[in-house]
Amino acid sequence: MTDQQKQREEAVAFLRTKTAATPGIGIILGTGLGGLVKEIQVKTVIDYGDIPHFPVSTVESHHGKLIFGTLGKKEIVAMQGRFHYYEGYTMRQVTFPVRVMKALGVSTLLISNAAGGINPQFRKGSLMLITDHINLLGDNPLIGPNDDTLGPRFPDMSEPYSKKLRGLAEQVALDEKIRLERGVFVAVPGPNLETRSEYRFLRLIGADAVGMSTVPENIVAVHMRMDVMGISIITDECFPDSLKPTGLDEIIAVAGEAEPKLTTIMKRVVERC
Numbered sequence: 001m002t003d004q005q006k007q008r009e010e011a012v013a014f015l016r017t018k019t020a021a022t023p024g025i026g027i028i029l030g031t032g033l034g035g036l037v038k039e040i041q042v043k044t045v046i047d048y049g050d051i052p053h054f055p056v057s058t059v060e061s062h063h064g065k066l067i068f069g070t071l072g073k074k075e076i077v078a079m080q081g082r083f084h085y086y087e088g089y090t091m092r093q094v095t096f097p098v099r100v101m102k103a104l105g106v107s108t109l110l111i112s113n114a115a116g117g118i119n120p121q122f123r124k125g126s127l128m129l130i131t132d133h134i135n136l137l138g139d140n141p142l143i144g145p146n147d148d149t150l151g152p153r154f155p156d157m158s159e160p161y162s163k164k165l166r167g168l169a170e171q172v173a174l175d176e177k178i179r180l181e182r183g184v185f186v187a188v189p190g191p192n193l194e195t196r197s198e199y200r201f202l203r204l205i206g207a208d209a210v211g212m213s214t215v216p217e218n219i220v221a222v223h224m225r226m227d228v229m230g231i232s233i234i235t236d237e238c239f240p241d242s243l244k245p246t247g248l249d250e251i252i253a254v255a256g257e258a259e260p261k262l263t264t265i266m267k268r269v270v271e272r273c
């Protein structure tokens with residue numbers, strides 16, 4: 001058994017002492033997006049710090065709890081707080097919770113994040129359904145020996161965000177009268193926000209939104225043939241010719257304002273997927 005398999009088994013064995021739940025749906029809550037938790041009928045809450053081999057989130061705005069419960073009558077497990085590459089974790093650490101979720105029974109992964117808007121049509125507070133991504137992290141969670149029991153050496157990436165789930169999200173948004181943009185998400189390492197020239201470059205290569213997360217989790221989920229949906233809250237307008245300074249406080253404030261829309265979509269998608 002490899003070290004990674006052993007770590008995963010130890011984390012799962014620990015969680016099994018706390019819960020017998022076998023959620024089919026996993027949810028990752030991004031920066032300032034913990035509000036969905038209020039909608040969950042919570043059964044079990046476990047601090048990341050208690051779970052063997054789980055990294056501990058170092059970002060103030062991320063709580064660091066694994067929450068088991070039901071949402072819209074479906075059994076789910078939610079990560080309140082996630083890990084970022086810029087915190088100094090390896091890509092394998094960042095994505096460890098996704099491996100654990102799969103081992104618990106998760107086959108559908110819903111991811112949220114806060115992102116900068118690159119597409120000039122987007123406004124602060126918009127929601128964007130992720131249709132595809134570009135990995136500019138300069139690293140990949142699948143580098144190193146491949147665990148063939150989890151997935152293939154060279155996973156296909158022709159549809160990293162499930163067409164079925166995207167259709168469902170669009171239908172839900174329409175039913176709920178919530179405006180939902182769609183576009184390409186580019187992941188950068190951070191932690192600094194980008195320069196004007198970098199935003200210009202990101203637009204040029206086809207990105208609509210930029211953030212520092214989601215892509216590692218997506219890659220690992222796709223590796224294990226999970227269905228993934230991703231939604232970004234556009235927290236700042238990254239238009240090179242009219243760029244204003246921004247910071248974490250503003251990003252969290254905008255995410256908080258837009259969050260009810262995201263929560264509604266997530267909840268309805270869970271009910272219907």
Ligand code: HPA
Nearest residue numbers: 114115116193210211212
């Ligand atoms: N860049 C990268 N990540 C972000 C941004 C941004 O402008 N806004 C929110 N997350």
